[in-house]
Amino acid sequence: MEKLIIEGGRKLQGEVEISGFKNAAVAIIPAAVLAGDVCVIDNLPNISDVVILSTILKDLGAEVSIQDTKTLSVDTRGIKECFIDYEAAKDLRASYYFLGAALGRFKKARVVYPGGCCIGTRPIDQHIKGFEALGAKVDIEHGIISVEAEKLIGAEIFLDVVSVGATINIMLAATMAEGITTIENAAKEPHIVDVANFLNCMGAKVRGAGTDTIKIEGVKELKGCHHSVIPDQIEAGTYMIAAAATGGDVVVKNVIPKHLEAITAKLKEMGVSVKEEGDSLRVKVTKPLKNINIKTLVYPGFPTDLQQPMSSLLSIAKGTGVITETIFEGRFKHVDELKRMGANIKVEGRVAVIQGVKSLMGAKVSASDLRAGAALVVAGLIAEGETEIENVHYIHRGYDHLYEKLTALGAHIRKAF
Ligand SMILES: CC(=O)N[C@H]1[C@@H](OP(=O)(O)OP(=O)(O)OC[C@H]2O[C@@H](n3ccc(=O)[nH]c3=O)[C@H](O)[C@@H]2O)O[C@H](CO)[C@@H](O)[C@@H]1O
Ligand SMILES: C=C(OP(=O)(O)O)C(=O)O
Secondary structure, three states, X not given: OOEEEEEOOOXXXXXXXXXXOHHHHHHHHHHHHHHOOEEEEEOOOOOHHHHHHHHHHHHHOOEEEEXXXXXXXXXXXXXXXXXXXXXXXXXXXHHHHXXXXXXXXXXXXXXXXXXXXXXXXXXXXXXXXXXXHOOOEEEEEOOEEEEEOOOOEOOEEEOOOOOHHHHHHHHHHHOOOEOEEEEXXXXXXXXXXXXXXXXXXXXXXXXXXXXXEEEEEOOOOOOOOEEEOOEOHHHHHHHHHHXXXXXXXXXXXXXXXXXXXXXXXXXXXXXXXXXXXXXXXEEEOOXXXXXXXXXXXXOOOEOHHHHHHHHHHHOOOXXXXXXXXXXXXXXXXXXXXXXXXXXXXXXXXXXXXEEOOOOOEOXXXXXXXXXXXXXXXXXXXXXXXXXXXXXHHHHHHOOOOHHHHHHHOOOEEEEEO
């Protein structure tokens, strides 16, 4: 089992290039099923979720080729039906997008209940409600979700909770439904817009993505297209946090600064200098950092996916900070590991109270999920001495070339087995 060893205490300095967005890529790859044609998807991150989804496409009968780890060419004409079992999909969440895409194209799909990070209960009732509203019958038996419809008919769907996954899945299923589908109380995250742009590039008629009302006018068929995935705001945010935590000076390149406003605002509130330079953000520490309060919210609020890495930074900021996690009830599993490293954090339900300490100490720790892993990497970069992180496979779900990028910024980080 791969482990990650970090010799902490070095300021990160230099430039880091941000890769394509995991959460957009993992929806766009399954969405290619809808085309029944050749799609070229560019700027993909080299992460395990992308590798798994590409393998699933191949196993379903698509012709898949990857160039430079970044560009996927996929011909989905050979796919005739969609069944995805436990072994194929247990390690990621996004397998559920094959439900919406295959329902749209074949009016039928069977996909194992999704996996992904264990950060709360993560129900999929809103996805099911959406599929049913479009006319599909949904059954869940022995851990397999089956969806089937004679035909799909556009409907008005009001989501009970703002869900990224349900918004995207309903968009996928509705692209070839008869008539108009309206999703109200839709999620507004940047990757919703990226997926809508990909669908429109294939010939779909999706309007309003990025607002809380999305309208999809069904079309008879879609065609292949070429699409480039947007930069990963969560990877970018993680490097911004790591730069601040190590007292560094880092230019985070190839980002859309607008997507990073929530994290930029919070870093500035702590006393970090964040300057926009075109499609880069320069993050520099010039004075001691003060603690702050954070509440995770749907976009454009502070993203839950950055809450865990941010808690490592708050652990060494002066004073007391409070994190309120409103999206996932189980997203504080990293806290016990941070405590091993000397952090002073008390968790009660969805609230973590962090009393800043002078520094963290290297220790043996274990990642419980992707962003818990990112939090431990940030903590390891700050800590005095050596930090050994287990369960690194979680981190590889979402961070492209982590070792190379951190090493180029001056970190001492290596693999061990
Ligand atoms: C692959 C992907 O893009 N993952 C992201 C996606 O996950 P995911 O799409 O699973 O997250 P959702 O936006 O759906 O979940 C938001 C909230 O809605 C609840 N909910 C969701 C669906 C549903 O049918 N019923 C329901 O109650 C969830 O339990 C959670 O409390 O958005 C999350 C919130 O920004 C991010 O942390 C994940 O990184
Ligand atoms: C929770 C995450 O991913 P997933 O939904 O794919 O498990 C994440 O990217 O932080």
